[in-house]
Amino acid sequence: MTTTIKSLSGKVALVTGGSRGIGAAIVKRLASDGAAVAFTYASAQQKAEALVQEIEASGGRALALRADSGDAIAVKGAVAETVKAFGGIHILVNNAGLANLKPYDQFAIEEFDRMVAVNVRAVFAAVQAAAPQMGEGGRIVNIGSINADFNPFPGNSLYVMSKAAVAGLTRGLARDLAPLGITVNNVQPGPTDTDMNPADGPYAPVVSGMIPVGRYGTGAEIADMVAYLATPGAAFVTGATINVDGGTTV
Ligand SMILES: NC(=O)c1ccc[n+]([C@@H]2O[C@H](COP(=O)([O-])OP(=O)(O)OC[C@H]3O[C@@H](n4cnc5c(N)ncnc54)[C@H](OP(=O)(O)O)[C@@H]3O)[C@@H](O)[C@H]2O)c1
Numbered sequence: 001m002t003t004t005i006k007s008l009s010g011k012v013a014l015v016t017g018g019s020r021g022i023g024a025a026i027v028k029r030l031a032s033d034g035a036a037v038a039f040t041y042a043s044a045q046q047k048a049e050a051l052v053q054e055i056e057a058s059g060g061r062a063l064a065l066r067a068d069s070g071d072a073i074a075v076k077g078a079v080a081e082t083v084k085a086f087g088g089i090h091i092l093v094n095n096a097g098l099a100n101l102k103p104y105d106q107f108a109i110e111e112f113d114r115m116v117a118v119n120v121r122a123v124f125a126a127v128q129a130a131a132p133q134m135g136e137g138g139r140i141v142n143i144g145s146i147n148a149d150f151n152p153f154p155g156n157s158l159y160v161m162s163k164a165a166v167a168g169l170t171r172g173l174a175r176d177l178a179p180l181g182i183t184v185n186n187v188q189p190g191p192t193d194t195d196m197n198p199a200d201g202p203y204a205p206v207v208s209g210m211i212p213v214g215r216y217g218t219g220a221e222i223a224d225m226v227a228y229l230a231t232p233g234a235a236f237v238t239g240a241t242i243n244v245d246g247g248t249t250v
Helices: 021-032 045-057 072-086 109-134 157-180 204-208 219-230
Strands: 012-015 036-041 061-066 091-094 139-143 183-189 241-244
Touching (some): 012 021, 021 036, 021 061, 021 091, 036 072, 072 109, 091 109, 091 219, 109 157, 139 157, 139 219, 157 183, 219 241
Parallel strands (some): 012 036, 036 061, 139 183, 183 241
C-alpha cells in the first residue's frame, strides 16, 4: 500500500467566507492539499453543507461554521470551534468580504461601520484569536483587492478604504508575528468570476476591457496563490501584497 503525503497533510485551516466564490475555491484547494478545513459563512447554510459533503466525499475533512464577520466575538468563536474540532489551527485565510458601491453622499454612517467591521475588524479579530494557537510555521493570508491601489469606478470609496486597510494591517501584523515564525500576506485578486462580481454581470463589458489577459480570473486561480503561501516553502514571504489580476494593474 502506498500513502501519498500531501503538501498540507496534518495541517488545520480556517477560511472565513468559505461557502461560495473565492472562499469556496480556497477551501477546496486546501482540503485537496491535505488540510482539515473549517470555514465560516453568513447565511447560505445549504451551500455550506453541500461543500462539506463534497469535500468529505473525496476523502477530506471540512466543517462549516455560521459566523458573521461583522461580529468580532463570532469570528473569535469560529477560531475556537476550529481548534476544538480539529485539534489546532495552522492556516488562517481571511477571505470574507463585503462590497457596497454607491455615491459617497448616499452612504449611511452605519454602512461605513459595517464595511469596516466585516472587511477590516474581522481580520484583526481572527488574527488575535488564531496567532497564539499557531506557533512556528503558522500562515495567515488575507484576501484584499487590487482596488486598494487601483480604483477605476466612482462610488467605491468605502471598499477601496477597507482593502487599503487590509494591506496596511498585513504589513503591521507581519512584523509583529515574524518573531513567532508566522507569516502574514495579502493576496489582491483582480476581477474574479463570483456572485460578487459575475463575469456576465452589468460591469463585465467595461471591466473585461481593462484586463490584459482578456478575461476574468477564477476562484481556483486565486486559491493557487493562497495554497502556495500556506506551504512551509513560503516561510520567507511575509508582509507581501501580491496581485493576482491578469495584469489589470500593470
Ligand atoms: N470577486 C472579485 O472580483 C473580487 C476581487 C477582489 C477581491 N475580492 C475579495 O475576495 C473575497 C471573496 O469575494 P467573492 O467574490 O468570492 O464574494 P462572494 O461571491 O460574495 O462570496 C462571499 C463569501 O463570503 C461569505 N460572507 C459574506 N459576508 C460575510 C460575513 N459578513 N460573514 C461571514 N461570511 C460572509 C459568503 O457567505 P454566504 O454564502 O453565507 O453569504 C460567501 O461564502 C472578498 O473579500 C472580496 O472583497 C473579490
